[in-house]
Amino acid sequence: MKKFRVVFVLLKHFSMASFTNAMDALVTVRLVNPEIEIEALSCGTDGERVVCDLGIEVMVEPLPRTMDDFQFDMLVICGGYRTPLSPDPRIQALMRSSVQRNIWVGGLWNGSYYMAEDGLLRGSEVSIHPDSMALLAESFPMTHPSDRAYVIHNHFFSCAGPSSAMQVMIEVCGQIFGNTVQRGIQVILACDMPQSEGPSLVRREEETRLPYSLRLAVELMRNNIEEPLSLEEIACYANLSRRQLERQFNRYLMVTPSKYYIELRLKQAKRLLLQSSIPVIQVAVACGFVSSAHFSNTFRKLFGISPNKLRFQQSTAE
Structure with a gap:
């Protein structure tokens, strides 16, 4: 009998659904091939x-210090929506050891952040929850956030x-x-999943129903946060006049382009x-934002709290 060992690193506030879905697929391997x-x-x-x-407490074992403590074949970092993303030398050490031994390493939800942090995904695509894309792009510019629901590259x-998941x-x-095992798992677990040519795209809000020119304008704003474009530039790239741009924003998003853009930047800042x-x-x-005072004032107007106070509340809540 072939034994395959997997270590799941469950981070604080990890996604239980992501963890159990991944675990379910693994456990089903035994049903397909005893x-x-x-x-x-x-x-x-x-x-x-x-x-x-x-909010459920899960019993866990201590993180292995080395692979000698627990010989494993796969390492999975499981995060969640509210998981604090901060360096952890123990996780980094396990990942480095895994890479050296050509072991599979995976990240669920924003657990992918730790793979990027250790440089494992330099120059590669990485799938991560949309709300963590901003942090990933800012922290690791050599890693490319993907709009694909999942990415597999080599042993990552x-x-x-x-x-x-x-x-x-x-x-x-x-x-x-092997393919036979994969098909068996799909028959048991994924019989109700829509069939497609590959992993589905991560969709944002209801943008798929917007006119193409407006979707393009929104994407231009999202991709130009650090150095914002002028509305004239956005309209030009979207093949619209500024007036047409304003009309589309008002009609479909019920907001002016300027307000939408500033709120987009402030939400990313948050x-x-x-x-x-x-x-x-x-x-x-x-x-x-060139001026910290302007940033603080506009942030407070939108969220009712200053950036510094929000950061303080976050640190005291941990």
């Missing part, structure tokens, strides 16, 4: 319990959320154990403040 035994170890980085995104894989693990199982320890002034610059 000759394969899956052994999974759930580990935490602090204490004997980890609180998931549902990443996914954006719970549904794609099952999809990516099924496909990874196919690469490890994500960076909550998900990282980047200095407030650096967050302001990363979101296109």
Whole structure:
């Protein structure tokens, strides 16, 4: 009997759905092929319990210090919507050891951030939850956030959320154990999943129903946060006049282009403040604000709290 060992690193507020979906795919391998035994170890980085995104405490084992403590074949970092993203030397050490031994390494939800942090995905695409894309792009410019629900590259894989956690693990199982096993898992677990040519795109809000020119304008704004474009430039690139641009924003989004753009930048700033320890002034610059005073004032008007106070509340809540 072939034994395949997997270490799940459950970060604080990890997504229970992502974890169980990935685990479900792995456990089903045994149902498809009784000759394969899956052994999974759930580990935490602090204490004997980890609180998931549902508020449920999960019992965990201590994180192995080296691969000699627990010989494993796959390492999976499982994050969630509210997972604090900060360096952890123990996770980095495990990932480096895994890479040296050509072991599979994966990230679920924003667990992919830790793979990028260690330089494993330099120059590669990485799938991560849309709300963590801003932090990933700002922190690791050599890594490319993907609009794909999941990405598999060599022995690395990443996914954006719970549904794609099952999809990516099924496909990874196919690469490890063969197509027959993959098809068997799909019959059991993925019989109700829509069929497609590949991983589905991560859709944002209801943008797919907007006119093409407006979708293009929104994408231009999203891709030019640090150095904002003028409305004239956006209109030109979208093949619209400024007046046409304003009409489309008012008709479909019920807001002016200027207000939409500034709120887009401020929401990105808020994500960076909550998900990282980047200095407030650096967050302001990363979101296109030259003056820290202007940034603070506009931030307070939108969210009812200053950037510094938000950062303080976040640090005291941890």
